[in-house]
Amino acid sequence: MVSTEDKKTGVIDEILPRTSSLIRPPVANVSQVAVVFATENPRPNLLIIDKFIAACEESGLEILICINKTDLNAGKEYEEIYQRAGFEVIPLSATEKINIKTLKDKLKDKITVFAGNSGVGKSSLLNSVFGEEFFRTGEVSEKVERGRHTTRHSELLPLPFGGYIIDTPGFSSFDIAKIPPEDLHLYFRDFALFDTRCKFPDCSHTVEKGCSVLEALQKGEIEKTRHENYTYLYNELKNIKKW
Numbered sequence: 069m070v071s072t073e074d075k076k077t078g079v080i081d082e083i084l085p086r087t088s089s090l091i092r093p094p095v096a097n098v099s100q101v102a103v104v105f106a107t108e109n110p111r112p113n114l115l116i117i118d119k120f121i122a123a124c125e126e127s128g129l130e131i132l133i134c135i136n137k138t139d140l141n142a143g144k145e146y147e148e149i150y151q152r153a154g155f156e157v158i159p160l161s162a163t164e165k166i167n168i169k170t171l172k173d174k175l176k177d178k179i180t181v182f183a184g185n186s187g188v189g190k191s192s193l194l195n196s197v198f199g200e201e202f203f204r205t206g207e208v209s210e211k212v213e214r215g216r217h218t219t220r221h222s223e224l225l226p227l228p229f230g231g232y233i234i235d236t237p238g239f240s241s242f243d244i245a246k247i248p249p250e251d252l253h254l255y256f257r258d259f260a261l262f263d264t265r266c267k268f269p270d271c272s273h274t275v276e277k278g279c280s281v282l283e284a285l286q287k288g289e290i291e292k293t294r295h296e297n298y299t300y301l302y303n304e305l306k307n308i309k310k311w
């Protein structure tokens with residue numbers, strides 16, 4: 069008889085539950101996502117960022133906003149948008165080693181996946197965290213301000229001070245197609261104070277006159293870009309559903 073060992077086949081004893089999952093990047097059991105973008109080169113696309121954040125919220129992940137390349141442009145406006153929306157924000161510079169200590173403190177004892185467009189400096193930030201050139205980094209093409217997808221696989225590495233990090237290849241799009249449009253507002257944490265107060269039971273919080281989310285927007289209590297991106301994504305999800 070041939071043993072399992074000889075046949076080089078394995079037996080699955082147990083399938084552990086996945087505490088969190090993301091469609092892209094393909095990693096499981098992550099406790100936190102560091103959403104990385106650069107203030108410049110490449111400029112941030114807040115629609116893609118808000119879409120990614122919504123998908124992370126839906127997965128129940130902790131979110132850390134990492135604003136890199138603040139040596140090129142301070143990017144205070146981005147810091148304000150996400151701080152006011154209720155996120156933890158760290159302004160960083162991998163090259164000038166700005167706030168790396170703060171980043172390290174936030175990574176300690178957690179499994180953090182680094183996600184963000186190609187060229188924003190995810191691998192560079194991680195090299196600063198390790199204090200060594202662990203990860204290969206690549207230039208950003210000047211002409212199109214696009215990264216070169218230097219990191220090709222997701223890599224999990226233990227941190228010397230506790231916890232794990234996962235460097236991922238840059239992404240340019242992220243799928244939130246599984247979120248029903250009527251649930252999308254739940255994944256915009258800055259709407260939470262207002263959507264519960266909305267007097268319309270089936271409100272989309274996009275155009276309805278008298279909607280409390282729109283009133284908060286008008287009073288400046290919700291960031292304009294956040295609501296704009298919410299509306300765009302809401303309509304996108306609605307159109308997907310029709311097909």
Ligand SMILES: Nc1nc2c(ncn2[C@@H]2O[C@H](COP(=O)(O)OP(=O)(O)OP(=O)(O)O)[C@@H](O)[C@H]2O)c(=O)[nH]1
Binds near residue numbers: 138139163187188192
């Ligand atoms: N000025 C400046 N440049 C930076 C900073 N961080 C990274 N860079 C540069 O940006 C380029 C891209 O950095 P990477 O770390 O390779 O970016 P990435 O996000 O890992 O890119 P992918 O692996 O393609 O997803 C490199 O030329 C880095 O030297 C920063 O804080 N300031």
Ligand SMILES: [Mg+2]
Binds near residue numbers: 205219235
């Ligand atoms: Mg990389």
Ligand SMILES: [Zn+2]
Binds near residue numbers: 266271280
């Ligand atoms: Zn409403």
